[in-house]
Each structure stands twice: as C-alpha cells, then as structure tokens.
Amino acid sequence: MVRPLNTAALARATGMGWEDIVAVLEAAGGSRLDHGQLAAVAATAFAGRVDNPGWWAQAAALGFEQRIGRRLPGQRADGTFSATASRTVALDRAAAYERVVRHLGAHPGAIAGHPLSGPPRTSRTAQRSFWRADLERGERIELGVAAAAPLAASPQAARALVTAGAEKVPDPAAAEAWRVDLRALLADIFG
Structure with a gap:
C-alpha cells in the first residue's frame, strides 16, 4: 500500500x-x-x-x-505511479548483479510475466549496476544493485542492496500489483 x-x-x-x-x-x-x-x-x-x-x-x-488533491500518494508528476521492492543479499555487488542478469536472461522477452517491448539494457556506474527494460504496456522496469554497508557483527562479509522498480504504472492498483510482482521476482532470483 x-x-x-x-x-x-x-x-x-x-x-x-x-x-x-x-x-x-x-x-x-x-x-x-x-x-x-x-x-x-x-x-x-x-x-x-x-x-x-x-x-x-x-x-x-x-x-x-x-x-491539495493534485497528486495521490505514489503518483508521479506525469500522472503515472511507481512501485519498488528491495532486498539486501549476502553477496558482493558483482555477484549479486551477475545473478540478476543470469536469472533475467533465462526468461528472455518477459519480466514477471509481462512482455518486453525490446531488448533489455545494462549499464554500470561507480556506485550501481543496472538492468532496465521497457514493457509492451508502457511501463519501465529497473533492477539496480549497489554495495550495502556491512553488518557490525560481520564487517568482512560482503552485502549488496538489490532494488527493483516499475515506473510509468497507470494506476494505484497496478502499482500495488507490481509491488507484489517485484517482491516475488527478488525472491525468485535470490531465494
């Protein structure tokens, strides 16, 4: 919600x-x-x-x-909505990103059951690695992976923060459905 x-x-x-x-x-x-x-x-x-x-x-x-009623919670300036889900995993950034790319590559042409409108794109910055795709219905999907702060109890253990997002979602109900799909996608990728 x-x-x-x-x-x-x-x-x-x-x-x-x-x-x-x-x-x-x-x-x-x-x-x-x-x-x-x-x-x-x-x-x-x-x-x-x-x-x-x-x-x-x-x-x-x-x-x-x-x-003032100009915008609903979760609504973007263009009138669409977005949804996100995230998960911190016990992998370094490179290994977590490789797992994302490998999993999504095993299901070409769709993400979470939604058909893509073209090939996905990957990119990297000094801080994050990204997998992005546009969907046939107009939404945009992005999975980003960044290094996460180590736990105090185990400062040597690598961790990564994986964020999945859907943009250009048409309404609040679709955003909530995407939130569920994104959580399930992260669970599928990282168990």
Whole structure:
C-alpha cells in the first residue's frame, strides 16, 4: 500500500512544523504553483536548515500536492505511479548483479510475466549496476544493485542492496500489483 508523505520526518529534518511549511507554500501562491515552483519556494525556506535543501524541498512540494488533491500518494508528476521492492543479499555487488542478469536472461522477452517491448539494457556506474527494460504496456522496469554497508557483527562479509522498480504504472492498483510482482521476482532470483 502506498502511503502519503511522512510529514513528521520532513518536520524533524527541517526543524519546521508541517503546518508552517504549508503556510510558506500557501503564502507564495500554493495551488497556483507547479511542482518545480513549490520546490523552489521550499528550498529557499529550508536553506541553512538542512544539508540538502533541494531534496527535502521536493518532498515538501510532493506533500503539499497530496494535501491539495493534485497528486495521490505514489503518483508521479506525469500522472503515472511507481512501485519498488528491495532486498539486501549476502553477496558482493558483482555477484549479486551477475545473478540478476543470469536469472533475467533465462526468461528472455518477459519480466514477471509481462512482455518486453525490446531488448533489455545494462549499464554500470561507480556506485550501481543496472538492468532496465521497457514493457509492451508502457511501463519501465529497473533492477539496480549497489554495495550495502556491512553488518557490525560481520564487517568482512560482503552485502549488496538489490532494488527493483516499475515506473510509468497507470494506476494505484497496478502499482500495488507490481509491488507484489517485484517482491516475488527478488525472491525468485535470490531465494
């Protein structure tokens, strides 16, 4: 289930109560402003209060849009929804990514029973490795693998964080169905 923005966390991080943040946004034009304009107003209000005011400002703009009914929880600016699932595994990043690619390669043309619209793409950055694909229905799927912090009890043991996401999902019910599918996919890959 997609939940509304955690306004208490936003208030703790910025030192401003949620109603104070709403008042700042409303004073600047509130519902007449688009997402980017709301975020710019919030970033100015958060400057000097947090290390990354732009990131928190995006959250404030999103929360305000949810409050005024412009956006549902989980809804993106383009009107679509997204779903994610993640799992931390006892493998290093390279081994976890190899397992993802091998598993998905064993099921060409589809992911979680959904047909692909073209071949998948893989890429790597210094921090993450990615497997991406577009689906016939228009959704986009991404699996990302990054190194995870070691456990205090076993600092030498490698761990990886594997995140699966679906974007361009048409509605909240489809997003919830994708969340279930993504969890099942991670369970299939990593047992």
